[in-house]
Amino acid sequence: MQEHGQQFEVRDTGFWLGGLSLRRPRPGVRGHSPGRLDDRLCGVAAEGDPRITNQASYLQGATFEWRSWSSDQPDWDHDHCEFCWVHFGDHVFSDDADTQLEGWTTTDGQHWVCRTCFADFRERFEFQTVNAAP
Numbered sequence: 001m002q003e004h005g006q007q008f009e010v011r012d013t014g015f016w017l018g019g020l021s022l023r024r025p026r027p028g029v030r031g032h033s034p035g036r037l038d039d040r041l042c043g044v045a046a047e048g049d050p051r052i053t054n055q056a057s058y059l060q061g062a063t064f065e066w067r068s069w070s071s072d073q074p075d076w077d078h079d080h081c082e083f084c085w086v087h088f089g090d091h092v093f094s095d096d097a098d099t100q101l102e103g104w105t106t107t108d109g110q111h112w113v114c115r116t117c118f119a120d121f122r123e124r125f126e127f128q129t130v131n132a133a134p
């Protein structure tokens with residue numbers, strides 16, 4: 001008797017709440033785990049750090065210089081760290097107190113890496129430098 005009553009109650013509320021939230025279309029974010037796959041397939045590049053994706057394909061052995069972030073294009077107002085995606089800009093953005101005003105950039109200015117990530121990954125990716133960070 002007690003068991004029957006409990007079951008009924010759970011089913012009754014679960015039908016509406018569960019039905020509404022579970023049937024909503026969701027983006028296909030589940031199904032496989034990229035981090036895990038990387039760990040298995042390319043052990044050197046991944047080692048479990050979530051910041052590492054495929055940077056080795058374009059940053060391995062790259063040469064960097066330390067400089068203030070700037071842009072010569074009016075519609076280009078920020079970059080992201082290639083690893084942790086922190087902002088780089090010429091001022092601290094109102095929505096990101098952690099905006100980096102200077103950092104490591106490849107000598108062609110195409111890629112930016114923050115001080116922390118550069119220190120973490122410079123050996124692994126064999127980064128070269130043309131100057132030194134202050």
Ligand SMILES: [Zn+2]
Nearest residue numbers: 081084114117
């Ligand atoms: Zn970073």
